[in-house]
Amino acid sequence: MKVTLKIWRQKNASDKGGFKTYQLDHASPDMSFLEMLDVLNTELIKKGEEPVHFDHDCREGICGMCSLYINGRPHGPLQTTTCQLHMRSFKDGETITIEPWRAKSFPVIKDLIVDRSAFDRIQQAGGYVSVNTGGVPDANEIPIPKKIADEAFDAATCIGCGACVAACKNASAMLFVSAKVSQFALLPQGKPERKERVEKMVAQMDAEGFGSCTNTKACEAECPKGISVTNIARLNREYYAAVASSYEWQVGGGE
Amino acid sequence: MKLDSKIPEGPLAEKWTKHKFNLKLVNPANKRKYDVIVVGTGLAGASAAASLAELGYDVKAFCFQDSPRRAHSIAAQGGINAAKNYQNDGDSVYRLFYDTIKGGDYRAREGNVHRLAEVSVNIIDQCVAQGVPFAREYGGLLANRSFGGAQVSRTFYARGQTGQQLLLGAYSAMNRQIANGKVKMYNRTEMLDVVIVDGKARGIITRDLVTGKIEAHSGHAVLLCTGGYGNVFYLSTNAKGSNVTAAWRAHKKGALFGNPCYTQIHPTCIPVSGDHQSKLTLMSESLRNDGRVWVPKTAHPGLKAKDAANIPESERDYFLERRYPSFGNLVPRDVASRNAKMVCDEGRGVGATGLAVFLDFSDAIKRDGKKTIEAKYGNLFDMYQQITGDNPYEAPMMIFPAVHYTMGGLWVDYNLMTTVPGLYALGEANFSDHGANRLGASALMQGLADGYFVIPYTIGDYLAGMPYEKVSTDKPEFKEAIEQATNRLNTLVNINGNKTVDEFHRELGLAMWEYCGMSRNEAGLKTAKQKIQSIREEFWKNVKILGGANELNMELEKANRVADFMELGELMVDDALSRAESCGGHFREESATEDGEAKRNDEQFAYVSAWEYKGDNQPEVLHKEELVFENVKLTQRSYK
Ligand SMILES: Cc1cc2nc3c(=O)[nH]c(=O)nc-3n(C[C@H](O)[C@H](O)[C@H](O)COP(=O)(O)OP(=O)(O)OC[C@H]3O[C@@H](n4cnc5c(N)ncnc54)[C@H](O)[C@@H]3O)c2cc1C
Numbered sequence: 068m069k070v071t072l073k074i075w076r077q078k079n080a081s082d083k084g085g086f087k088t089y090q091l092d093h094a095s096p097d098m099s100f101l102e103m104l105d106v107l108n109t110e111l112i113k114k115g116e117e118p119v120h121f122d123h124d125c126r127e128g129i130c131g132m133c134s135l136y137i138n139g140r141p142h143g144p145l146q147t148t149t150c151q152l153h154m155r156s157f158k159d160g161e162t163i164t165i166e167p168w169r170a171k172s173f174p175v176i177k178d179l180i181v182d183r184s185a186f187d188r189i190q191q192a193g194g195y196v197s198v199n200t201g202g203v204p205d206a207n208e209i210p211i212p213k214k215i216a217d218e219a220f221d222a223a224t225c226i227g228c229g230a231c232v233a234a235c236k237n238a239s240a241m242l243f244v245s246a247k248v249s250q251f252a253l254l255p256q257g258k259p260e261r262k263e264r265v266e267k268m269v270a271q272m273d274a275e276g277f278g279s280c281t282n283t284k285a286c287e288a289e290c291p292k293g294i295s296v297t298n299i300a301r302l303n304r305e306y307y308a309a310v311a312s313s314y315e316w317q318v319g320g321g322e
Numbered sequence: 323m324k325l326d327s328k329i330p331e332g333p334l335a336e337k338w339t340k341h342k343f344n345l346k347l348v349n350p351a352n353k354r355k356y357d358v359i360v361v362g363t364g365l366a367g368a369s370a371a372a373s374l375a376e377l378g379y380d381v382k383a384f385c386f387q388d389s390p391r392r393a394h395s396i397a398a399q400g401g402i403n404a405a406k407n408y409q410n411d412g413d414s415v416y417r418l419f420y421d422t423i424k425g426g427d428y429r430a431r432e433g434n435v436h437r438l439a440e441v442s443v444n445i446i447d448q449c450v451a452q453g454v455p456f457a458r459e460y461g462g463l464l465a466n467r468s469f470g471g472a473q474v475s476r477t478f479y480a481r482g483q484t485g486q487q488l489l490l491g492a493y494s495a496m497n498r499q500i501a502n503g504k505v506k507m508y509n510r511t512e513m514l515d516v517v518i519v520d521g522k523a524r525g526i527i528t529r530d531l532v533t534g535k536i537e538a539h540s541g542h543a544v545l546l547c548t549g550g551y552g553n554v555f556y557l558s559t560n561a562k563g564s565n566v567t568a569a570w571r572a573h574k575k576g577a578l579f580g581n582p583c584y585t586q587i588h589p590t591c592i593p594v595s596g597d598h599q600s601k602l603t604l605m606s607e608s609l610r611n612d613g614r615v616w617v618p619k620t621a622h623p624g625l626k627a628k629d630a631a632n633i634p635e636s637e638r639d640y641f642l643e644r645r646y647p648s649f650g651n652l653v654p655r656d657v658a659s660r661n662a663k664m665v666c667d668e669g670r671g672v673g674a675t676g677l678a679v680f681l682d683f684s685d686a687i688k689r690d691g692k693k694t695i696e697a698k699y700g701n702l703f704d705m706y707q708q709i710t711g712d713n714p715y716e717a718p719m720m721i722f723p724a725v726h727y728t729m730g731g732l733w734v735d736y737n738l739m740t741t742v743p744g745l746y747a748l749g750e751a752n753f754s755d756h757g758a759n760r761l762g763a764s765a766l767m768q769g770l771a772d773g774y775f776v777i778p779y780t781i782g783d784y785l786a787g788m789p790y791e792k793v794s795t796d797k798p799e800f801k802e803a804i805e806q807a808t809n810r811l812n813t814l815v816n817i818n819g820n821k822t823v824d825e826f827h828r829e830l831g832l833a834m835w836e837y838c839g840m841s842r843n844e845a846g847l848k849t850a851k852q853k854i855q856s857i858r859e860e861f862w863k864n865v866k867i868l869g870g871a872n873e874l875n876m877e878l879e880k881a882n883r884v885a886d887f888m889e890l891g892e893l894m895v896d897d898a899l900s901r902a903e904s905c906g907g908h909f910r911e912e913s914a915t916e917d918g919e920a921k922r923n924d925e926q927f928a929y930v931s932a933w934e935y936k937g938d939n940q941p942e943v944l945h946k947e948e949l950v951f952e953n954v955k956l957t958q959r960s961y962k
């Protein structure tokens with residue numbers, strides 16, 4: 068199949084960047100989207116043009132490294148990661164526009180590569196249970212109802228790709244943050260620190276400059292792992308409960 | 323050079339306990355004076371970085387991805403073993419030890435493997451305490467499954483995403499220490515060399531992958547947790563970035579390389595679809611618990627999955643069930659892979675290329691219902707459909723073996739130290755524990771055992787064993803290493819030839835797969851050696867890399883890695899040549915029984931091969947660590 072590719076090229080963070088159009092005559096429906104870009108890059112290198120830079124690693128839909136805003140949608144037309152997208156999802160002769168994630172908190176580094184380290188910093192702010200190695204109870208001393216465990220698992224499957232932010236007109240990171248907050252809010256292991264955790268993670272999210280959530284649900288629609296917006300509702304409950312109890316604590320001096 | 327494995331004396335079950343007592347301790351107040359460099363943030367690296375920081379050491383951690391959470395461990399699907407015996411089905415530390423030694427075809431150390439089995443139970447406790455959401459039963463307790471040839475249910479899992487959940491657990495523990503200021507994390511940073519001062523590892527040279535800046539970092543010890551080298555085959559189930567560079571540079575600086583030719587070929591991967599193929603996708607072998615493997619009894623070239631139903635039962639050959647009645651579809655990986663290759667070599671393979679066999683769930687769906695199968699394998703079935711366009715609920719899957727894991731790696735002693743003092747290797751990067759074949763669900767176990775429960779003890783012994791010294795990057799050795807690394811990159815960008823890095827990598831991979839893959843013979847290996855040498859020669863004259871060394875340049879990153887793969891490939895071939903026996907993951911055609919099964923040769927080959935680098939274009943020297951078996955009797959593996 069033949070495709071026309073309109074790709075964002077940007078030499079580095081300070082370059083203004085712009086679209087360039089390429090013609091690819093030998094794509095096949097069985098290729099993955101990234102393999103199609105590999106083929107393009109081989110052609111570019113042979114012609115003496117710098118290849119298009121994009122992030123990827125596992126190519127199995129699990130590491131969260133690949134990104135790409137394809138025809139106006141993060142990870143393209145299917146609700147999956149770009150690396151799991153195949154050319155059979157496109158028509159022969161189609162023009163495909165490829166851009167990086169667009170969000171103030173995800174600055175472009177080169178071509179289609181952005182800096183998502185803000186996500187790491189949010190996790191560092193509180194996305195953990197404070198236990199040291201060793202000295203923990205036997206695993207089966209913490210029974211967890213299957214339903215709760217499954218719900219926590221659903222939240223825990225976030226791959227940290229950032230599509231939720233790219234999909235959101237406000238560039239909000241609420242879905243990402245709520246996934247981690249939910250996992251730990253649901254599990255008994257996370258309960259002791261739930262208050263500080265949600266406060267710190269939300270504070271870091273704000274400090275990174277992500278926008279606010281106006282409930283458009285665009286994030287859920289594009290999340291390749293199907294993380295549900297019910298997690299955002301849970302985050303809000305956790306957050307207000309935490310803030311309210313901090314307030315009581317401040318006024319009343321605690322119990 | 324005499325190789326000392328430092329396996330403690332005494333009865334097997336007491337070795338580790340006694341050893342821990344005998345290890346020297348670093349005074350708690352002094353720990354913060356020590357800098358530890360951890361390269362890699364997969365299960366091994368993240369767990370080590372977190373645990374060492376908790377103890378008080380100052381840690382610097384490095385990964386080449388944009389976040390430590392993306393290390394290749396994230397992709398592990400099936401599960402992690404532990405001798406918890408929660409199922410009351412006869413498991414024990416000793417049985418896990420025994421299965422692992424036997425599964426490795428008696429080419430691993432008893433002492434190491436027993437320790438691994440011992441600490442396996444602590445790993446599960448640790449992960450649960452961190453909030454890792456393992457699968458559970460309705461009663462709220464942890465669920466288990468049997469995995470990859472085990473006859474007890476000892477595998478813990480988190481749907482088909484066990485590696486992801488374990489890694490996110492270790493990542494979260496490390497994040498806590500980053501927030502504490504005890505771990506400094508360097509993302510998008512690749513280690514290019516290790517620096518040795520006065521015979522001890524004292525630091526590393528890195529390249530900032532965004533700016534291209536080459537930098538030096540000093541430390542009192544260096545831990546390489548950099549994963550496996552399966553990508554030497556170009557096509558493998560490893561992530562695209564997985565590479566051997568860190569281990570290889572350490573090897574060239576004096577660390578011996580153990581059992582380089584031991585590669586694991588995984589039986590259940592999605593077959594190649596065309597020349598554009600950039601990697602292979604593994605389907606968890608847990609699928610073999612319910613799927614039945616078959617090909618038609620007679621050749622049906624080009625048979626499609628959707629036409630499989632037209633082949634009547636009587637015309638199907640369920641070859642694993644036929645040849646191995648007691649293990650059936652659950653034979654170990656190497657046996658399943660080799661048999662799939664065999665039926666395809668006979669011309670009975672299916673699919674467009676003839677390089678595939680069916681994995682059929684129709685009986686399981688009939689027996690248990692679609693819902694049950696969906697609950698167990700839903701995400702794997704979806705993944706399969708996404709990649710191939712076929713629906714495995716309706717037609718059988720097609721699978722073929724692919725390179726998946728490398729048992730070989732840097733030689734380490736019982737303390738996980740390489741032959742260079744102060745230089746350690748953890749996780750898939752070392753050679754230990756799995757012998758010639760790794761059992762399913764035991765790499766995750768080993769990575770976390772090394773990082774959470776072994777290195778925190780053994781590193782103290784090394785550090786406390788000598789007077790404290792400040793380390794710094796002022797030494798001339800650092801300057802020299804920076805210069806060398808810089809020159810190499812500049813040479814690469816200036817070659818300006820005609821072929822892309824991928825073209826060379828593909829050629830290398832093809833030669834390795836063809837001659838040094840599942841089955842090998844002397845003549846083929848000799849051909850491979852010549853081929854690799856000529857690919858390498860051409861590479862340094864004719865590779866084409868655009869862009870410079872002082873910017874983000876992914877072609878340069880690849881070239882730098884592929885250059886090391888080519889050197890490693892040659893060593894793998896040398897190792898395979900020297901090991902003229904069939905064992906574990908590899909079948910040496912000259913060493914087979916009458917009915918075509920692998921024949922091990924314990925008299926001549928019950929050793930670990932450890933190779934010493936002797937300089938550019940010099941043959942490497944083979945050292946042998948004889949394996950001593952005091953507890954298990956060596957038997958030929960039989961799964962009949
Ligand atoms: C698809 C798949 C499924 C698997 N499923 C299972 C399973 O179910 N059960 C099981 O037990 N095992 C499984 N395995 C094997 C297991 O996942 C790996 O062996 C294990 O995770 C390796 O962990 P590691 O920490 O040693 O290395 P990795 O997770 O590979 O981490 C390597 C780290 O090193 C870094 N690195 C590498 N080189 C450099 C360098 N030069 N400079 C800086 N950083 C560097 C990387 O950035 C990364 O952080 C599977 C493997 C694959 C491929």
Ligand code: SF4
Pocket residue numbers: 224225226227228229230231232242243246289290291292293294
């Ligand atoms: S919530 Fe979904 S879209 Fe957002 S980072 Fe996680 S996986 Fe990606």
Ligand code: FES
Pocket residue numbers: 122123124125126127128129130131132133148149150151
């Ligand atoms: S490359 Fe890992 S999720 Fe796409």
